[in-house]
Amino acid sequence: MEEESELLKKRREKIDSLKADGIDLYPNDARVGDTTASVSERFGPMTAEELEKITERFTLAGRLMAVRDFGKGAFISIQDRKGRLQAFLRKNQLGEKTFSLFKRLDVGDIIWVAGRVFKTRTGELTIDVEENGLRLLSKSLRPLPEKWHGLTDVEIRYRQRHLDLIVNPEVRKVFQQRSRIISLIRRFMEERDFLEVETPMMQPRAGGAVARPFKTFHNALGMNLFLRIAPELYLKRLITGGLERVFEINRSFRNEGISTFHNPEFTMMEFYQAYATYEDLMTMTEELFVHIVRKLFDSTKFSYQGKEIDLSPPWRRLTVRDAVVEIGGVETAVLDDAGRMADHARKLGVEVKQSDPPGKVLMAIFDETVEQNLIQPTFVTHYPVDVSPLSRRNAEERTLADRFELYICGKEIANAFSELNDPVDQRGRFEMQLREREAGDLEAHEMDEDYIGALECGMPPTAGEGIGIDRIVMLLTDSASIRDVILFPLLRTRDDWGHLAARCPHDND
């Protein structure tokens, strides 16, 4: 048994003392009528004289965050989901018993107070706690992090997010913003008559994107399953099924490295619209983003990590080829010669295989030279078909796809294309992907006969898009790391002794 700290011992002593007085440490019968915000919004603007006429009684519950004790009186701060409010405890008003309860409370306890409002000499709105108007609702055994610096150790912040949320109000705000952003997106889609759907996260084949999946196993069915890397192929079956406009906001999983912009599970919105083109989606994307930032900031501008971003449309549109020439500084002649292009890529330090199709090499050059320079919102268009196995071919340029990616602040935020609905072409694309897989590309797409079968029933001409929700939230909350916008980012597990938990041997097939 591990030694208990002095602090914990003291708390246990208090608990024993409270129990001895017949005080329930975890009661569940308190009724809460108000919030810190409902009270302060209503009475904050009033003067002390005006408040004297208010005889209404308020009941609040929340966490005790600070105590300023004066012996026979004390100020305390109560924090609920909406914020903080101060309360004043007076011995002669609370009564002997209740005041003695207060003396045994700790910062961190969940409490309930009742009383009227008044303003202190310094003008702060305060609850004047009435007789017996203080109750303990839940006893805290552990001390909270420090009141002034809060909790800054990022590892503890992520591992014990509850502490982070209690003591760092700006963290709570980020997650409130996240919820708001998702809600705004949902509303926007519903207004355009899109139907929200849910498709499988456990899939017999992980398709719809170029990435490595997590593998799992269903015991009863004796079946290998993969966590989805994208919902795409299922959503398009729904388009074939006649739903015409669908969207899904949910998790996808990619078995890849972790960085400030990558978490193994992340949230994406994918949506598909029949009888639309990727060009329609560019306009719609502009409208969506403007809708969000106007509601959030009442402006089309915001700043991210010191960079001023302006989302007022129309956004810059640039082909991959033009981007590589203009921004990447690559000569046109190099791009027209597969051999020279591969040499150029190698010069940039990119690993190029003999089997890599030219489109893949071009995109490697793009990633290396262009991506991080696209700060203001930019639609990059005309992707090579080689790297777009599910996209429709451009009517004029058959080696190019009707596809765009959206970049903001040097990061990919969205990926969209007119969908390939020709089952014969689709089979050919999958076959090409299979050849890349055989050449060692573990991310290449697999053959999916079920999906081709669905296309053979006739899928209407459609455009679809995937938008990285975590990344949007990062941008709009000025968060430097994706871990700051995901409540419980993936970290290595540790047991109570600080050792790594047992790792399962993994199979590589």
Place this chain on the structure above:
RNA sequence: GGGUCGUUAGCUCAGUCCGGUAGAGCAGCGGACUUUUAAUCCGUUGGUCGCGGGUCCGAUUCCCGCACGACCCA
């Protein structure tokens, strides 16, 4: 996978360069105080110095390895 940095009290941090078993603030505990708000004042408790090994009379400090985390690179 590689590099850099970090890990010291419940929290926020000093100290380690130059080896002699650790300090502050907040929190806690005791006392004073009924309009404070990082309340104040007086007193005071609290440490496997991330883990393991090596060198040494002696290691939180030097060396090696490991773990976890952060950032950068691939």
